[in-house]
Amino acid sequence: MSQRSDSAQPRQLPGSLNTNRRLDRWLKIDRDGTVTVFPGKVEIGQGILTALAQIAAEELDVALERIRLAPAATSYSPDEGVTSGSRSIQEGGMALRQAAAEARDLLLQRAAARLDVSLEQLTVADGQVTARSGGSVTYWELTSDDLLARDATGDVAPKPLAQHAVIGTSVPRRDIPAKVTGAPSYVHDLDLPDMLHGRIVRPPSPGAQLTALDEAQVREIPGVVAVVRDGSFLGVIAEREEQAIRALNRCQRIAQWRETAALPEPDPRYLLRADANSEVISEKSGDAERATTTLEAEYARPFVAHASLGPSCAVARFSDGRYTVWTHSQSIYPLRHDMSKVLGVAQEHIVITHVEGAGCYGHNGADDVALDAALLARGVPGRPVRVQWMREDEFGWEPFGSAMVVRMSAQLDGEGRIANWTHDLWSHGHSTRPAGKDGVNLLGAWYLERPVAAATPGNPALPAGGSHRNAIPLYDFPNQRITNHLVLKAPLRTSALRSLGGHVNVFAIESFMDELAATARADPVEFRLRHLKDARARAVIEAVAAKAGWRRGEKGDGARGRGIGFARYKNLGCYVAVIADVEMGREIAVRRAWAAVDAGLAINPDGVINQIEGGMIQSVSWTLKERVQYDRERVVSRNWEDYPILTFEEAPEVEVVLINRPDQPPLGTGEGAQGPTAAAVANAIYNAMGVRLRDMPFTRDRVLAALA
Amino acid sequence: MAITLIINGAEHGVTAETETPLLYVLRNELKLKGTRFGCGRGQCGACTVLVDGKAVQSCDFPVSAAAGKSITTIEGIATDGRLHPLQQAFIAEQAAQCGYCVSGIIMAAKALLDAKPRASECEIRAALKGNLCRCGTHHRILRAIRRAAEEMNR
Incomplete structure (x- = not known):
């Protein structure tokens, strides 16, 4: 029997519109002269909501002030999966652009009928539709409840570039005024009537079992309402926050645990001896000149923490068998999926609403604390419970960015060109977000009397990749082999940290390119261009070199120097090249850094620049300073003294050149600076002092050891 | 115990244990949510307020020590409707x-x-x-x- 292919396969629609096809899932034209947009992507400090408002205003031809943004909620928002991977503009933004363009078209059809003119006769300004013959009508008069109660067709083209008036302008962020005046802005600030305060008593080490607790000693503390114990999951609830903390402290003093963790040595090279699934992810053989010189090098990074400034927080209420949860999760639907498994209620009986949190930079404790709050709320039906992790919980229990080791080997031919290139990387998985393929990825679930096991850890698939993100070089080498050695069994919890494996792979590739350039006696910029055909890649390297005043072959003076790093994020996102200037004093300092970025069409240029600036500074912090410390059983980095990050005294001056390409699709930006910056710093240190640092972080001790 | 605090120029009577960090009194009793918890150890500055003009980390500053002093929070620095x-x-x-x-x-x-x-x-x-x-x-x-x-x- 033959199939009719035209109707069987629905038309591919832009971004998340393809899987959320109803127009009214995305926006609503209100009679009061406003437009409500329902994004499934969430604000995590990256400015996405401002950019989405710009897109809607642009396509609808209404003033930006008319756009309202509904918080993402499982009760009405489109399911856009996770806000991660620098995909929000590409997925959410492009969906909204199409939906808004179709909404505008429907409004114009109504206007044409109302004014009895053809569509070509109509123009729109701020929601007012005017016919050339003189009549006019507004969107607010034309709208009705059923206007957008239909699927998108994909038949309407978004506005042509030349007509853009709002997209491409640096509209100020919508959220900043509230944040600088101290208005409630975060889930941490929610304050519901009758709200109680909860704290979780985490075990001293991963997998530890609670063996004894005299609950009476906790209940006697004034204000304590409940002690919730379920297996080795333990929480306290009190009327006042300081009372909950007092109860937590007492629990920590008197609870007894059986510890079983066996953590590895601090050097990430333990990965090289672990069982791994090895897979060749790219192989190329071609003609090359005879190789004359071989170079090998090994690079490594320890576990790195997200280290949000605001510890994870959630509010939950349980009543009539239903849960209501407020969370800063990046993935409200996947969270609901996993919570329903743990709580034993249907997904429809859990309503999850997003409220902004502190910046997360990937998968931190946001989802876990939402389950924590629900588990405590179950113990006090009817009353909302606010749970905030303590600083020690955040460092001790967030999933870290995995430790990684990369081994590189390459051969140069007599002309100073790379003839062979191999890249082997060892890492744990970089994705243990909720709604994994099996199990439940929520911390509290693993400690219950009837525990729900964690999902099998894994990696996002290529081309984006996880541990292997950016492992395949963008350079044109005639021969290459890239192998991913994935170590599934992780001694510490790992998950997505901004750029995933990209930070380490780009650090390794770009450091190694510098080592090869030095061997070939070539200038690092020229050497990169020699191996790079992609015109946009070349353009960012040339732009940053011009901006920083790069001088061919310039050597550092023994204490100061500069280096360059480059990548196209995920090999499909934005192009970023970074130059860093370092200076060796007591510690290594990055004094200045420049970046050039090409993110295609920049919806909000200042938003792109802000993300790249922040990424550079954060990457300098990771690269120079950061390392999660642990002993054989416990994570011992528990506060900012044990886990120092870059301070205001150490922060570099940064400058970003934006290469705007309005005729090209927008490309994800949020994570693009992480890898190139790390490499630029390593290369600058080599340029300054002639020593090659291959193990992050680049502490004073490591510099001295390298110099010795 | 009952404590009188002068916050952003106005007097407020609150009830709290003496050693309660000022932060929780500001946030939960007085609903001034702009001062935020970051570490509880005075290491990160998210909870910074002014006490008699000096920057203080309110997460490890006992409320009793703030009694009678002039406390300024982020909500109190705009004047006459004009942002600082x-x-x-x-x-x-x-x-x-x-x-x-x-x-x-x-x-x-x-x-x-x-x-x-x-x-x-x-x-x-x-x-x-x-x-x-x-x-x-x-x-x-x-x-x-x-x-x-x-x-x-x-």
């Missing part, structure tokens, strides 16, 4: 990403500029020694503080 020059400068420079650190940083900067209106770049950076920013907005924040200083000296 620091607040205006942070908006003008778009000096925030997630913004969680921002109110503490504005308060630390206010303490500095009130005492030393012509603070140098080095002094500004040193005054923010106790404030962390995780998004990497340092460069914009420093620019905003310099801009506010210029405005305040005009």
